Structure formats: structure tokens, C-alpha cells
Amino acid sequence: MHYLVRMTSTRYAALMRGVNVGTTKRIAMADLRAAFEAEGFGNVRTLLQSGNVVFDSHEPVDADRIESLIERATGSRPRVVLLDAARLREILDENPLAELADDPSRLLITFADEVPDGAAIRRPSDDELLPEVVVFGRHAVYQWLPLGVSQSRLPAGFAKALGATATGRNLRTVQKLLALLEEP
Missing domain, CATH: 3.30.70 (Alpha-Beta Plaits)
Incomplete structure (x- = not known):
């Protein structure tokens, strides 16, 4: 007999500081989505061009991990405030x-x-x-x-x-x- 185990996840919003403001720290939202998906996050969406990424994770996530992910993907390391729905x-x-x-x-x-x-x-x-x-x-x-x-x-x-x-x-x-x- 096979049992289906449903894993719960937490949805987060990563708010990046100073992204796509003026001509500095230009990051394409499509690149961010792809990087988050490659990292194994689910339901990845971006909002506007100002560095907002919403994603699901089956494990706890911290801002340092997200900052490192963004740096690997884009070469830029903006600071990140990470929020879940309850905090927001x-x-x-x-x-x-x-x-x-x-x-x-x-x-x-x-x-x-x-x-x-x-x-x-x-x-x-x-x-x-x-x-x-x-x-x-x-x-x-x-x-x-x-x-x-x-x-x-x-x-x-x-x-x-x-x-x-x-x-x-x-x-x-x-x-x-x-x-x-x-x-x-």
C-alpha cells in the first residue's frame, strides 16, 4: 500500500533593497524567477520590477540564503527583507x-x-x-x-x-x- 505524504510549505516574500532603482543594480525579473526555481522553490512569482519575489519553500529560509542565491544568479547582492504572510x-x-x-x-x-x-x-x-x-x-x-x-x-x-x-x-x-x- 502506498501512502501519499503531503508536504506543507511556507510562502515567503523577498523584498530586495535598491533593485532596479535608477541605473544601478539592474536585475531582470525573469532571471530571478529562474534562479529561485533552480534552487527548488515553488510557485515563484515576481511583482513589478522593484525586486519583489514571492515563493514557496518546504523548509525554513533566511535572508542570507536568498541574498546568496541572487548573487550567484545575477552578480549583484542586494539586501533582502524576508516576510511570510502572517508577518506582512x-x-x-x-x-x-x-x-x-x-x-x-x-x-x-x-x-x-x-x-x-x-x-x-x-x-x-x-x-x-x-x-x-x-x-x-x-x-x-x-x-x-x-x-x-x-x-x-x-x-x-x-x-x-x-x-x-x-x-x-x-x-x-x-x-x-x-x-x-x-x-x-
Whole structure:
């Protein structure tokens, strides 16, 4: 008698920092898909051109393994924030700016391995940032940018102060990633 053993898997989203922004770190999404599939990951999909890969794995995965995989496949080693559906859902549910943000393309969520205390980051005061709003959450930094990302009043070094792996996505992209993570 043969028994069919069903292996469970976890679906992950790998968010790469600085991929396909400007002319640096150009990576073709088709190359990424092929590399993830060759590594044995299943259900591999990319979202947009900004370095978002969703995939299934039957074993636990860490960011270092994904960074090494990308480096072998493309010659570039972007830093990666790795999230599963539960963590991404938690970050979205904790969004303190959800009611304020009336345009999901102007609400930026910055993911980091560890979010520092907002008081420890040098930045303009809340009044100086207006109409922009920045809130430090437990697992992400939420930024309402009613004038758009290019008009942000935060200094360019702000993201670097969040750590080497910090990478941002607008709410619209995050919602699409969550939908891919939660597909049956």
C-alpha cells in the first residue's frame, strides 16, 4: 500500500533593497524567477520590477540564503527583507496611518530587520515634516507622503539610519504582495 505524504510549505516574500532603482543594480525579473526555481522553490512569482519575489519553500529560509542565491544568479547582492504572510498581515494591521492615507501609492511602508526607536533617529520635527507624517511601528516605519515621495521632507540619509536591510514599498504594492502570499 502506498501512502501519499503531503508536504506543507511556507510562502515567503523577498523584498530586495535598491533593485532596479535608477541605473544601478539592474536585475531582470525573469532571471530571478529562474534562479529561485533552480534552487527548488515553488510557485515563484515576481511583482513589478522593484525586486519583489514571492515563493514557496518546504523548509525554513533566511535572508542570507536568498541574498546568496541572487548573487550567484545575477552578480549583484542586494539586501533582502524576508516576510511570510502572517508577518506582512501583522504589519498591515498595525498601520497607524491607514485612516489618514487616502491614496495607497503615497503611503510608504519601510520594512527592516529591526526597527529602531524613532526618538533615536535624527530627523526634522513632526511640525517641520507637515504635511508628511512619519510613525515608527514595531515592525515597520509608516510614512504618509501626500505630496509624493520626491517631495519628502526627510533627509536622504533617513532610510540608511533604519539599517542596511531597510526597504520601502507603497501600500498598493504591499497589498498586492499580501494577496500573493495568501493565495491558496
